[in-house]
Amino acid sequence: MLLLSFMSFYFFYGHGKKAVWIFTCITILVCFELGLNYRFGLQDVPFGNQTTYSSFSKKINATVADLNPDHNLFRVQNKLSGSVLGYHTPYNAYNDAWTFQFAGTSAYTSTLNEKTLDTLTNLGIYSKNERRFNYVDTNPVINLLLNVKYQLSYENGQLMTQQNKEAIGSGFFMQNDQIKLRDGAVFSNIEAVLQGILPSKKPYLVKMEANDETQAEGNLLLYAPNTEWTKTDAIFVNGQKHQTHVTILSNQLFNLGYFKKGEHVEIKFKPDDLMQAKKPDFYTLSNARFQHLLQHLQTNALTLTEGKGDYLSGTVNTPNETNKLFLSIPFDEAWQVKIDGKPVPKSQVMGNFIGISVPKGKHAITLSYYPKVVPFSLLLSTAALLTGIVIRRRK
Numbered sequence: 001m002l003l004l005s006f007m008s009f010y011f012f013y014g015h016g017k018k019a020v021w022i023f024t025c026i027t028i029l030v031c032f033e034l035g036l037n038y039r040f041g042l043q044d045v046p047f048g049n050q051t052t053y054s055s056f057s058k059k060i061n062a063t064v065a066d067l068n069p070d071h072n073l074f075r076v077q078n079k080l081s082g083s084v085l086g087y088h089t090p091y092n093a094y095n096d097a098w099t100f101q102f103a104g105t106s107a108y109t110s111t112l113n114e115k116t117l118d119t120l121t122n123l124g125i126y127s128k129n130e131r132r133f134n135y136v137d138t139n140p141v142i143n144l145l146l147n148v149k150y151q152l153s154y155e156n157g158q159l160m161t162q163q164n165k166e167a168i169g170s171g172f173f174m175q176n177d178q179i180k181l182r183d184g185a186v187f188s189n190i191e192a193v194l195q196g197i198l199p200s201k202k203p204y205l206v207k208m209e210a211n212d213e214t215q216a217e218g219n220l221l222l223y224a225p226n227t228e229w230t231k232t233d234a235i236f237v238n239g240q241k242h243q244t245h246v247t248i249l250s251n252q253l254f255n256l257g258y259f260k261k262g263e264h265v266e267i268k269f270k271p272d273d274l275m276q277a278k279k280p281d282f283y284t285l286s287n288a289r290f291q292h293l294l295q296h297l298q299t300n301a302l303t304l305t306e307g308k309g310d311y312l313s314g315t316v317n318t319p320n321e322t323n324k325l326f327l328s329i330p331f332d333e334a335w336q337v338k339i340d341g342k343p344v345p346k347s348q349v350m351g352n353f354i355g356i357s358v359p360k361g362k363h364a365i366t367l368s369y370y371p372k373v374v375p376f377s378l379l380l381s382t383a384a385l386l387t388g389i390v391i392r393r394r395k
Helices: 002-013 016-042 049-067 097-100 113-123 140-146 184-196 288-297 373-394
Strands: 075-079 105-106 130-135 148-155 157-164 170-176 203-205 218-223 236-239 254-259 266-271 282-287 311-330 335-339 347-349 355-371
Touching: 049 148, 049 157, 049 236, 097 236, 113 170, 130 282, 140 148, 140 184, 140 288, 157 311, 170 355, 170 373, 184 203, 184 218, 184 288, 236 254, 282 288
Parallel strands: 075 148
Antiparallel strands: 105 130, 148 157, 170 311, 203 282, 218 254, 218 282, 236 266, 311 355, 335 355, 347 355
16 A cells, blocks of 8 residues: 555656655555565475485486486385475475485376376376376386386485396396286285296285284285375384375385294284274285296396487397397387397287387397477478468568
């Protein structure tokens, strides 16, 4: 109101030197009012600490660069908490892969492929909506399929890296490429995928019975669909709070820890009545069978190296006449695959990953990303440019 009064006074009485004085007062008043609005409007916003973020970002960039001097393709799981990076709000590491220049395990993007997202959620990765996903709780199966080679964490005041031995490469051979994933059937899907890679007479996932004793040695996994996780304060395993690296408790696959066969595991939820309506399932990933699978795959695993632009290359040795090679890269028609320099067809396997048939022997595998829209866009741009030149000359 005060500003409006000044402007009205300037309109009716502002002439000569008086007008300059009134205009100066109005300018000062506007700046003052904008400053107050900015101050009071943002005073309760929990901004992060820019100095802390800048300093720690440099450490992460240097660490990531040291992890990959040969420019091989693998993923890194960022398990840093938001407070370490200077955040004062919930932090889910969605875009850290872009920020720190590594292939990550989370994203928030409007261009996320629907089939890829369905594949990830059907394997137990968290997703709030169609634009985002986050690999919350580490487990060996996802590390193998996505080639998640390293974890970044912060312990005892130091930035730490941990290598996942099950991340054997960007590709490996599988015996059955016709595996179909079912919506929401996470444990069944994981079992089907592992059986498709290397069939086993005994299951890879062994259910924990009602007596709360593990039936195999390995990582104990939890998946509880249709649960109101917003009402959950915490999960306790043998009295210890199970802590994930981001502030998410939702319908993703939880890894509750490594246990020996026959070990009693007491699992409680807070509040206690959360799971009365629907009991969750607990399965142990048999370490013996999973390690046997890894030993089988390691000899002929594929390591891809990043070249200039969207170009990947590597060498693989196929043991049998024709094998299906699984690549830990989401399927997209824009990927062009070549074996020994010759284009080969690709297919969707294990949900929405790339699969290619490779003949027996040692072969060079190359992939390049070239969307079909690129030549059309170039043609359209060229036509527009020529049209502009013709019109200009006629004038």
